[in-house]
Amino acid sequence: MAGSMGIPVDNPQTQKPVPMAATIRLKDIAHARSGDKGNHANVGIIAYTTAGFEFLGRYLTETRLAEFLLPLRPRQVERFEMPGILAYNFVLRDILAGGASRSLRTDNQGKVLSLAVLEMPIPAPANLDAMRRPE
Amino acid sequence: MLIRIGNGAGFWGDNLDAPRCLAERGELDYLTLEYLAELTLSILAHQRSRNPEAGFVADFLTVLESLVPVLRAQPRLKVVTNAGGMSPAQCARQTARMLAAAGLGDTRLAAVSGDDLLPRLDGLCAAGEEFSNLDSGRKLAEVRPEIASANAYLGARGIVDALGQGARIVITGRVADASLTVGPAIHEFGWRWNDWDRLATATVAGHLIECGAQATGGMFSGWDSTLSLRELGYPIAVLSEAGELMITKPAGTGGAVTVDTVAEQLVYEIGDPQHYLTPDVDTDFSQVQLHAAGPDQVVVSGAIGAPAPPRFKVSMAYRDGYMATGTLVICGEQAGVKARQCADLIFSRLRTAGVVLQRTHVECLGTGDTLPGVWPRRDDVQEVVLRIAVHDPARVAVERFVREFSPLVGSGPPGVTGYTGPRVKPYPVFAYWPTTVARDHVQPVVEVSDANGWINGNSGR
Numbered sequence: 001m002a003g004s005m006g007i008p009v010d011n012p013q014t015q016k017p018v019p020m021a022a023t024i025r026l027k028d029i030a031h032a033r034s035g036d037k038g039n040h041a042n043v044g045i046i047a048y049t050t051a052g053f054e055f056l057g058r059y060l061t062e063t064r065l066a067e068f069l070l071p072l073r074p075r076q077v078e079r080f081e082m083p084g085i086l087a088y089n090f091v092l093r094d095i096l097a098g099g100a101s102r103s104l105r106t107d108n109q110g111k112v113l114s115l116a117v118l119e120m121p122i123p124a125p126a127n128l129d130a131m132r133r134p135e
Numbered sequence: 136m137l138i139r140i141g142n143g144a145g146f147w148g149d150n151l152d153a154p155r156c157l158a159e160r161g162e163l164d165y166l167t168l169e170y171l172a173e174l175t176l177s178i179l180a181h182q183r184s185r186n187p188e189a190g191f192v193a194d195f196l197t198v199l200e201s202l203v204p205v206l207r208a209q210p211r212l213k214v215v216t217n218a219g220g221m222s223p224a225q226c227a228r229q230t231a232r233m234l235a236a237a238g239l240g241d242t243r244l245a246a247v248s249g250d251d252l253l254p255r256l257d258g259l260c261a262a263g264e265e266f267s268n269l270d271s272g273r274k275l276a277e278v279r280p281e282i283a284s285a286n287a288y289l290g291a292r293g294i295v296d297a298l299g300q301g302a303r304i305v306i307t308g309r310v311a312d313a314s315l316t317v318g319p320a321i322h323e324f325g326w327r328w329n330d331w332d333r334l335a336t337a338t339v340a341g342h343l344i345e346c347g348a349q350a351t352g353g354m355f356s357g358w359d360s361t362l363s364l365r366e367l368g369y370p371i372a373v374l375s376e377a378g379e380l381m382i383t384k385p386a387g388t389g390g391a392v393t394v395d396t397v398a399e400q401l402v403y404e405i406g407d408p409q410h411y412l413t414p415d416v417d418t419d420f421s422q423v424q425l426h427a428a429g430p431d432q433v434v435v436s437g438a439i440g441a442p443a444p445p446r447f448k449v450s451m452a453y454r455d456g457y458m459a460t461g462t463l464v465i466c467g468e469q470a471g472v473k474a475r476q477c478a479d480l481i482f483s484r485l486r487t488a489g490v491v492l493q494r495t496h497v498e499c500l501g502t503g504d505t506l507p508g509v510w511p512r513r514d515d516v517q518e519v520v521l522r523i524a525v526h527d528p529a530r531v532a533v534e535r536f537v538r539e540f541s542p543l544v545g546s547g548p549p550g551v552t553g554y555t556g557p558r559v560k561p562y563p564v565f566a567y568w569p570t571t572v573a574r575d576h577v578q579p580v581v582e583v584s585d586a587n588g589w590i591n592g593n594s595g596r
Contacts, residue, residue, distance in 0.1 A: 027356075031356045031357045032402075035403050038173065042406065044399070044401075068509070071506075080406075082421050084422045097496075102564060104494060106500065106522060111354075119510075
């Protein structure tokens with residue numbers, strides 16, 4: 001299972017690392033902000049470069065983000081494009097366990113969702129250098 | 136012609152000194168102050184039910200008092216705020232008293248109301264409004280007796296009307312946050328109400344500055360320790376009559392206005408970016424572009440406007456039992472394990488006492504529990520905060536819950552501390568009920584008078 005996720009694992013049989021694709025974090029190629037609307041949250045993920053925006057368009061699907069956030073049980077994840085600023089806005093429905101008024105969580109307004117999403121491991125794209133934050 | 140609109144407050148509780156710093160250094164035409172989150176009005180309604188002189192954001196009086204020297208030194212500066220909450224006229228009256236005492240009794244103040252639908256709710260229902268929950272589809276009848284507040288989001292019209300009557304300080308109840316910026320722009324430039332692209336640009340401007348420092352480096356996910364957040368500058372929208380927009384901040388202040396900080400605020404709390412809806416305009420954010428124009432200057436272009444929606448958003452709140460949150464600090468070896476055992480002990484004692492709470496939530500903060508299962512779980516820490524939050528229709532059950540924390544200092548595992556100070560109290564829950572109303576059913580009510588007139592009770596409509 002770990003292998004299919006692209007995460008490097010040691011093979012004790014051969015004592016040699018199984019060759020796997022390198023993994024980066026989403027934060028290596030994008031930044032983000034999250035917030036609330038009632039019981040829904042949104043997280044806007046902004047690529048640093050056009051190359052990163054195109055890569056995330058293929059890789060960061062609604063399904064992938066929903067899987068990453070599965071422990072928080074969103075009812076639905078919907079993605080919207082904002083090509084003008086190289087961003088994808090994800091609307092995460094009913095993810096806040098009651099929202100600002102009723103949620104029992106510390107983060108009842110989804111403020112820290114963005115930082116958690118930026119820690120998402122993703123397979124390193126071939127043209128990674130074209131996606132990093134420009135100096 | 137350009138106008139500069141700065142926003143010095145992003146929420147109720149924001150930095151009290153920010154508005155003065157912004158007004159002193161921002162060369163502003165307008166200072167806006169935004170105070171109302173989704174549920175603030177239910178809290179203000181609760182306050183007003185206990186004290187008829189309350190019901191607005193009292194922080195505003197403190198802020199405006201600090202602004203008196205600026206108001207004297209900058210006779211053109213105007214202030215637009217939604218601090219009126221549930222009681223814009225009451226807020227205007229108390230503001231007037233403060234201004235008169237400071238020698239500014241000739242200042243013209245406006246109160247903009249008409250957003251409060253609660254007194255009219257039955258009539259509106261009879262007129263065919265259903266007020267079903269926009270998210271869940273539930274019928275209003277399920278919670279009707281418990282409704283504590285019901286406010287439509289007004290647009291910019293009341294603000295434009297007030298400014299047209301010469302108001303220097305405009306105090307509104309619930310209006311769309313962006314309308315605090317759209318109103319001054321329409322008043323200054325004389326834009327038509329169907330000049331959709333310009334209204335859209337001003338709406339983007341209002342959206343970008345409405346949360347204060349969140350546009351200027353606050354909350355920025357690309358933060359590193361080189362970004363100074365001391366004396367953070369609050370944001371300024373520079374708008375032109377032709378509909379051009381630049382975001383900046385006062386020179387010499389902390390924080391940063393960059394393409395990245397502004398982009399993060401553009402996506403903040405939005406849904407479908409092609410339809411950012413306010414009573415003024417249906418704005419398409421998706422083609423908006425950002426370009427650095429200089430140090431702490433970002434030009435914003437590409438906002439597209441479409442006709443305003445036929446229905447206004449309405450934010451209702453209903454009474455929904457009681458909540459309380461208790462915390463303990465657990466230290467030493469196996470802190471996470473001990474914390475979870477403390478939580479078990481609390482619930483076990485409650486069961487023995489015959490108390491079963493409707494909803495409970497346990498977090499061991501420090502182990503990754505703000506987003507359990509998303510953050511990596513870490514139980515090998517030396518200290519955690521055990522935080523338990525509960526919700527129940529019965530206040531007495533919640534009161535029993537808060538009693539169960541302090542005994543653990545002496546009767547729990549070793550290393551329990553952090554339970555000093557006053558015991559937490561159960562607080563009433565006002566749950567959110569988003570809905571809509573036909574725009575024809577909502578009209579702004581504008582009252583304008585000078586401060587002395589407000590004090591003498593002869594504000595004219």
